[in-house]
Amino acid sequence: xxVLVMKFGGTSVANIDRIRRVAKRVGVEVAKGYDVIVxxxxxxxxTNELVGWVRDISPLYDARExxxxxxxxxxxxxxxxxxxxxxxxxxxxxxxxxxxxxxTNSSHSAARIDEIPPDNITAKFGEGMRVAVVxxxxxxxxxxxxxTLGRGGSDTTAVAFAAAFGAERCDIYTDVDGxxxxxxxxxxxxxxxxxxAFEEMLELASLGAKVxxxxxxxxxxxxxxxxxxxxxxxxxxxxxxxxxCSEEEIMESNVVNGIAYSRDEAKMTLISVADRPGIAxxxxxxxxxxxxxxxxxxxxxxxxxxxxxTFSCPTEQVARAEKALTAAREVGEVxxxxxxxxxxxxxxxxxxxxxxxxxxxxxxxxxxLSDEGVNIKVIATSExxxxxxxxxxxxxxxxxxxxxxxxxxxxx
Ligand code: ASP
Ligand code: MG
Numbered sequence: 001x002x003v004l005v006m007k008f009g010g011t012s013v014a015n016i017d018r019i020r021r022v023a024k025r026v027g028v029e030v031a032k033g034y035d036v037i038v039x040x041x042x043x044x045x046x047t048n049e050l051v052g053w054v055r056d057i058s059p060l061y062d063a064r065e066x067x068x069x070x071x072x073x074x075x076x077x078x079x080x081x082x083x084x085x086x087x088x089x090x091x092x093x094x095x096x097x098x099x100x101x102x103x104t105n106s107s108h109s110a111a112r113i114d115e116i117p118p119d120n121i122t123a124k125f126g127e128g129m130r131v132a133v134v135x136x137x138x139x140x141x142x143x144x145x146x147x148t149l150g151r152g153g154s155d156t157t158a159v160a161f162a163a164a165f166g167a168e169r170c171d172i173y174t175d176v177d178g179x180x181x182x183x184x185x186x187x188x189x190x191x192x193x194x195x196x197a198f199e200e201m202l203e204l205a206s207l208g209a210k211v212x213x214x215x216x217x218x219x220x221x222x223x224x225x226x227x228x229x230x231x232x233x234x235x236x237x238x239x240x241x242x243x244x245c246s247e248e249e250i251m252e253s254n255v256v257n258g259i260a261y262s263r264d265e266a267k268m269t270l271i272s273v274a275d276r277p278g279i280a281x282x283x284x285x286x287x288x289x290x291x292x293x294x295x296x297x298x299x300x301x302x303x304x305x306x307x308x309x310t311f312s313c314p315t316e317q318v319a320r321a322e323k324a325l326t327a328a329r330e331v332g333e334v335x336x337x338x339x340x341x342x343x344x345x346x347x348x349x350x351x352x353x354x355x356x357x358x359x360x361x362x363x364x365x366x367x368x369l370s371d372e373g374v375n376i377k378v379i380a381t382s383e384x385x386x387x388x389x390x391x392x393x394x395x396x397x398x399x400x401x402x403x404x405x406x407x408x409x410x411x412x
Contacts (some may be wrong), residue, residue, distance in 0.1 A: 003034065003168065004167055006167060007136065007154060007172045008040050008081075009173065010041040010044035010045070013043055014044045014078045014082065021232070025236060026090070028236065035084065035132075037082060037134060038133045040135060041077065042077060046073035054066050067108050068146055085133070093340055097140055101120075102116050108141070111139055133411060134161065150318040156170060161255075167376070174230070175231060178230060178242035181258050182261075190409075191408060192407075194243065196242055196244055196258075197247045197248075198217060199353060205217050231386065238322025264314055265295070265313070265347045267389055270311045273334065275302040280297075283309060286327065287325070289324070290320050294311050296389065344391060348398045350406065372398065372401045374391070374397065376389070376390060
């Protein structure tokens, strides 16, 4: 029988009523003839509570015990979901990660999946089980200890199962009804996309559209798993939600398909750096060791052997970046006159695979911002994305203006 993976996020299983409600949805797919693998998150708020308890007891906690504690939220929902399905006369069984087994490496609290042998679950499907309810977010290390995949990891569990079982589709049920052209809280004209390409979704996910864990999209792209994002609070239909799929499955699309933003960015400039071979390595090496996630980088033309180097990073990492660079200067690794941090900036990006074949997108973006009187501080581009750093106070305005300029309220 064909296999379908259905993943339910924390708000979809937040209480017994909601578990009953989504169990009905599982029942509908079972009735259509699918063997269903249900991946569940912990009830909403549960993981945060568990993390809080761990930190309370032990600020420098042992990551193995952190995983032992925080993985438990999913165990509860898996069992409750299996019971609910059984009450509906659907043969269902819960599976914790180790029982499958979902094998990971030993990077506790941020483990990577190594393999999911399908044999155990497939054998049970063969014996008449119709639904395997799997606890998301968790696995087992080579040492035999419980691991977790990082916050939001149930999305990744779901995609990995879909790949391992050759599922027809992986439906991610959440509290939003799909992927939008931009944040509907910022632009009232935001439109739900029927389809979006993996690469675009990847850009949007990593740019701060928090619908899917970025890793899950990477995995879906690598194994060509069709992903559908849809709301568990709306009536189901074939058009529901957004399909994240390969480019080939999208007939026509706009040049720009999404405007993303990231509010808490900082722009840091090293003024008057000695320009010599190895200078970038000397700056960004210590930053990377300090765990600073550098995003955009601009090096100015140098004059008399000195230049300015600008980069962006999340606001919360500014102190860490300053510390790392000051230390590097003290030991003579880098030589700069001043370090200036602008913590009042935001990043706004236009994303679309159509940019590969169509020119003029950057020009239109810059013209739009200039018409609104918004000054651009840093620009970065990739094949399918243009990002700018601007003053944070203009972020909403910029998102709205760009959404209008690229006519994202209309479909292709
Ligand atoms: N419960 C975990 C978390 O809140 C994993 C997930 O729901 O995806 O991060
Ligand atoms: Mg999530």
